[in-house]
Amino acid sequence: MSPDTRNVAEMDPLTQTRTAAAAAPSGDLRAEAERALRALVGSDDAALREDQWRAVEALVAERRRALVVQRTGWGKSAVYFVATALLRARGSGPTLIVSPLLALMRDQVAAAGRAGIRAVTVNSANVTEWDQIHAAIAAGEVDVLLCSPERLNNPAFRDEVLPRLAADTGLVVVDEAHCVSDWGHDFRPDYRRIRTLLEDLPRGTPVLATTATANARVSDDVAEQLATDGADVLVLRGALDRDSLRLAVLPRADAATRIAWLADHLGSFSGSGIVYCLTVAMAGEVAEQLRAAGHDVAAYTGQTEPAERERLEADLAANRVRALVATSALGMGFDKPDLAFVVHLGAPSSPIAYYQQIGRAGRALDRADVVLLPGPEDRAIWDYFGSLAFPPEESVRATLAALAEAPDATASTARLETAVDLRRSRLEMMLSVLDVDGAVQRVRGGWRATGAAWAYDAERYERVAQARRAEQAAMEEYERVSDGEPRRAQEDRDSGSERPHREGGHGCRMAFLRAELDDPALEPGWRCGRCDVCVGSWLAPLPTGEEVEEVRARIERPGVEVLPRRQWPTGMAALGLELRGRIAEEERAEPGMALARLDGLGLAARVRDALAPRPDGQEALQVVPADLRPAVRAVLTQWTPGVDGVVLVASERHPALVEHLARGAAGVLGVPVVGQVAAAPGTSAGRHDVNSAQRLASVVRRLELDLAPAARAGLAGKRVLLVDDLTDSGWTLTVAARLLRQAGAAAVTPFVLGMR
Incomplete structure (x- = not known):
């Protein structure tokens, strides 16, 4: 490093910006940038596009923040690797790239290596290397660190590594920056934490955000979030035609x-x-x-x-x-x-x-x-995927209350499942959003309530939902x-889609x-x-x-294996149930069979229709549709589970349908229907869109054996086919099989129409 460069690196950010720009005239800097580009792409005649050069100049000479919205394949990664090479040559610290996917990280590490840039990544696939990587960062041996947005909120990384990076980094890059925008909370909530990272950067630290998939609304939103403390943001948007x-x-x-x-x-x-x-x-x-x-x-x-x-x-x-x-x-x-x-x-x-x-x-x-x-x-x-958006306010409040009441206001995700009715993935997504909003904090072993006031932003969530509906209509x-076809169809207007007309x-x-x-x-x-x-x-x-x-004929070939549950959820004691560890083999169901997966092809559409809710005033389907009966018969005869009798799970949604399916299965197999597993008096089916612990607790409290005395007496040593309409979490089949096994059944094999 030259003495001049060392002096520049030691100056305050504003003086450093002016001095660096003066020390590297535009022509010389561009020539240096294109030499770095040629090393990166391995071509002696490579040249920067005008907007690539404008972005590099803004980052290196002007120490600005920039948003680059350019089509896929335009060369956005070249901008930040060239800028990294130039900044490192001038004594700047390493570049931090927040990157969303492992495939992207692997490609970027390989590209950096071609240009002589030492790049490393911290992600879920290289856990055993994290300590070594953190040590290399501290020793100044890393030019580029790539990490996922979730890594920014890992307690050890956030508290021990990130502060050093924020203080010393020479460039921050936010790749696929459209995820920062409002609609991105469904995809990667921790992308919204990047704004906090940017606020903690020393003044004059250049920042680059890149994406190929941002309309004007998203671009404006991302640029606004980059402009912390009034920072000047250069926005470069290019033509999106892909002429190939x-x-x-x-x-x-x-x-x-x-x-x-x-x-x-x-x-x-x-x-x-x-x-x-x-x-x-x-x-x-x-x-x-x-x-x-x-x-x-x-x-x-x-x-x-x-x-x-x-x-x-x-x-x-x-x-x-x-x-x-x-x-x-x-x-x-x-x-x-x-x-x-x-x-x-x-x-x-x-x-x-x-x-x-x-x-x-x-x-x-x-x-x-x-x-x-x-x-x-x-x-x-x-x-279906839209239904997995941010949960309703009552679920959020229940989560915050459960955290506040936990010892030290801290609880694991598994512990929270016993108090909140959200599925694990949706609960974790919600907690990540609450973390970004400051209401909770991720800590070792779980989550902690911060006690900070938090408001449910219903207007924002509805705005996201409206944008989603408009995009579906588009x-x-x-x-x-x-x-010659009108751009906006009457059916869109009838559906209430609020889409602006675009020329x-x-x-x-x-x-x-x-x-x-x-x-x-x-x-x-x-x-x-x-x-x-x-x-x-x-x-x-x-x-x-x-x-x-x-x-x-091939895709409608019926039969999908239903694997039995083998482990009880964690923390069931908190719900008053002494169920823990592995499910005892002598109480477990056998592998079963479903006619089709609901999210699959072939028979899936007909099974979905058979199980779909009927319009108000119409009863649920009373019988197995005629066009599904050959598939039922084929599965039962080809699978040949070898049973002595059939037990059905009494259904609130499709009682006649399940009874018809059970009697049909019994007829195919030549065995009797010997009874049912039914709801205890005064109980209801409960919700299905809840987490594993809550669903199990509801099922255990609801189901009981409903067998005639002779059937119960003759159950010992018998093999049972357990028939239901649909399996989702698997807990209804698990609990029903356990009841039958505890009553003496030698084996219980599930058979259902659909599997979700």
Whole structure:
């Protein structure tokens, strides 16, 4: 380090800003920046785009804060790695990059290494390395630290590592910064904690926020949150057209038709790509069907193990597979410049999410194909995920009260489950939001109430919900874009969607997406000249007839294993129940079977319809629908559980349906219906959308055996088929099986119509 540079590093931030800018004339600094870029990308003729250079200049010479909103593949990561190289050369501390996904972190560490930048990551996949990494940071041996937003609120990291980073960091980068905005609380609540981090930075510390998926509302919100203490924020928004992408939409169709089309035409796409599905179950089933049709594909979801995810990403990057059939878990951060196609079997819930996902394709290709095959189940899936938004005020207040009453106002998540009726994932999301809001604090072993006043921001949560509904309506509108079709359909107005009219999207799919993202470069009347609306469809029509029926027969093959519960939830004693540890083998259910998963394909739609609530004034379905009976018979005869009798779980939702299912199963197996597990007098079914401990407590207090004396006397040593309509948490089947086993049954095997 030169003496001049050392002196600059020791000055106060304002003097440092002026001196650094004067010491590095614009021309010299740009030349230095482009040398760093060439090292980063491994190309001797690489040059910075004008907005890339403007951002680097703002960060390095002016020590400003900047928001860069540019299309996927534009080179946003080059900005912060080049800026890091220049800042480190001038004596600045390490760069902190808040990055949302492991795939993104792996790619960024590799990119930094190519430029000689020492980058490390702290995430859930390298826990054993954390102490070593923290020591390297303290010793000044790290140029870049990448961490997840949740890591900012890990007690040890927040209290021991983050203060040193905030004091010494040379640059803070917030990647995928749209998650900072209001709507992001559903995705990564701890992104909102970044504002606190920014407020603690020394004055003059440069900050860069980047995203490809922000409309004007989100961009303004993120820029406002960057502007702590009146900081000047440079906003650079570029054109969002992706001139390599060729967009098309096929008519809405059922799953069998869409899979048949894809199985026939996957081979016609060049290169390798991604097939997106809306649920984990769908991704697995579609991958299975495509493999059966001879395609080399694999499923990739949020339930895929981290090591397997990394292997699958590498396989796709090296074209060792034709496609990954993925949920949105394969999204932000996956970088394959020659990804040749993206197909969606089912539409994402917003044009913003859709643009982000299709942006994986065509970064280094002249053409990449993007095809949407929407399904009739899309809106139901959107509604389900929307139902998992921020909980109602009474649930939040109950959580705060439970914390306040706990010893030292501190409790683990498991302990809170015994006092609050929220599922674990939703409870943890809510606690993260409360943490950001200052009402609670994450501590070792759980959560602590701070005692700070907290107000339920119903207006904000409703605003987020309205934005979500408007985005769903816009996604359905995208499907209908055609030359000459009105931009806003009457059905949207009838549904109460409050969507502003946007100019520029009429008659072109890419123009529609650019308009939805408020692309500042979109000119009135612009058309891409590539999509199926601009030039006509180049896709084969959806199939009919025999090939569809062959797929339908495969995906409607009935039977999904129902695994028994093996462990009681923690803390049941707090609910007055002495249930702890492993469920005794002699009280446990056997592995059972469901006709279909409700979030799957094939039979799932018919099972969902059979179990769906009926309109007011109409009774629930009285019998198993005729078109499901062959599937019931097939599962029971092929599975052959070998039972001596049938016991049903009396249902409040579908009493006649469950009785009909039980008697039908008994007839197929040639055994009698010997009784039921029913509700104790004066009890009700209780809610199902609650956490595991609360659901178990409700079930234990409600269920009891209802067997005739002769049936109870003859139960010893018998094998029982336990019949119900639906399994969700699994506790009804677990408790019912335990009652039967305690009464002498040798084995209890569950059979249900649907599994959620």
